[in-house]
Amino acid sequence: MTSSNPIVDALDAAGYRLTGPRRAVADLIAGYDGHFTAAELEAAAREHRVGVSRATLFRALELLTELHVVERLDLPGGEHAYVPCVRAHHHHLVCSRCGRVAEVEDCGLAEIVAEIARRSGYRIESHRLELFGLCRHCQAKAAPGA
Amino acid sequence: MTSSNPIVDALDAAGYRLTGPRRAVADLIAGYDGHFTAAELEAAAREHRVGVSRATLFRALELLTELHVVERLDLPGGEHAYVPCVRAHHHHLVCSRCGRVAEVEDCGLAEIVAEIARRSGYRIESHRLELFGLCRHCQAKAAPGA
DNA sequence: CTGACTATTGAGACCTGATCTCGACAAGCA
DNA sequence: TGCTTGTCGAGATCAGGTCTCAATAGTCAG
Known part of the structure; x- marks a missing residue:
């Protein structure tokens, strides 16, 4: 398990230094298969x-969000969570x-987005769909019983 | 302009006391036609x-969110904003x-939501679509020029 | 391998958004 | 009018996140 970690790879590919803390955070994140909060x-x-300081944690998160290997999610309750994910445009079902x-x-x-654009006259640049339910x-x- | 303010009405209908601060907040909110942040x-x-204290402001906001006359929005930058709106299920185009x-x-x-539910096996309970663009x-x- | 350059880190202050506590107050009703 | 109880204000407090700055450590040229 040296690091076939895609998150580390993304960092590398983008030209960022592969530092200890970054690897550590990447490994931690790779271990999640659902969302996690910064506190978690x-x-x-x-x-x-x-040993990763809070600042570094948030910096890593920011970086990874920029690289689209992590996305920030807004839970219904208003909390923020992060999800590891792939680069392509997609939505989350939590x-x-x-x-x-x-x-x-x-x-x-x-x-649908195109239709909404037509009706409203807005030029729609981005959208976000979040779905919540039970897996x-x-x-x-x-x-x-049922 | 005593108060044909629908926000005040909603408060009244839900059995909450119509206090000065609440009316004031309601009037303030009614004046917005886009979103506003708590700070604004x-x-x-x-x-x-x-004279409305911060706590009261947030309490009112919470109350109104519960009554669905105001909704909390998550802007792409991660900021929170509030929008005055009607009760029915709908989405926002910002x-x-x-x-x-x-x-x-x-x-x-x-x-689409039904289709996603079918494919994923999740029982979808709620969803949120947010659209961003230029009006x-x-x-x-x-x-x-163009 | 070594040194140098510079990105990155850690610690903690700080900031913003939001919530909580608790005594004082006032809306609504009899 | 007077009571009851929901609501308020002030300020402490919390959570999430950002910033500063000196110290550290990747990375690369030699």
Whole structure:
């Protein structure tokens, strides 16, 4: 497990230095398969004995967001979370129970956006769709009898 | 202009007391036709000589959000803004230049959401679509020659 | 391998947005 | 009018995030 870590690769490809803290943060993030908050990441770093200062953590997060390997998400409650993800344009489907995040491609949304643009007269430059619900797992757990 | 203010009405209808500060905040909000941040609202209150404390401002905002006469918006930059709006389910189209907000009904999105649910296996409970772009006004200003 | 250059880091101050506490106050009702 | 209780204000406090600046460490030329 030297680092077939795609996050590290992205950093490298973009010409950033591959420093210890950055690798550590990248590894930490790669371990998530759902979203995480900055606070959780911080706690995880502490737990894993990775000495990464808060500032560095946020700097890494910012960097990775810029590189689109991480995205910032706004949960319904108003909290901020981050999700590791791929570069292409897509949307997020968040399990409101366990936090697992599925990526959703754009299936048909573009047309709707175009239609909205036509009706409103706005020139639409970007959009963001966030979906919240229960993943299969949590549905099963929520309704064991049904 | 005693108060045909729909925000005040909503408060009343929901059984909340119609206090001075709440009316003041409602009036302030009614004056916006785009989004506003909490800080802007605070400044406006100060400017209009309405003595409303920060806590009260936030409490009112929270209340109104609950009543769906105001919604909280997450701007692309990560800032929070609030928009006065109607109760029905809809989405927001925000002018990234002037902040004007248009409400967009659900034209066709429901089908897409259903399709996503089918594909992913998630039971989707809510969604949020935010669109960012240039309103007609700002398009004109941005490209006067073209 | 070494040194130098410069990006990056850490520690902690600081800032902004928002919430909480608690005594004082006032809206609404009898 | 007087009570009851929801609401308010002031300010402490919290959370999330950013900034500063000296120290450190990648990276690359030699």
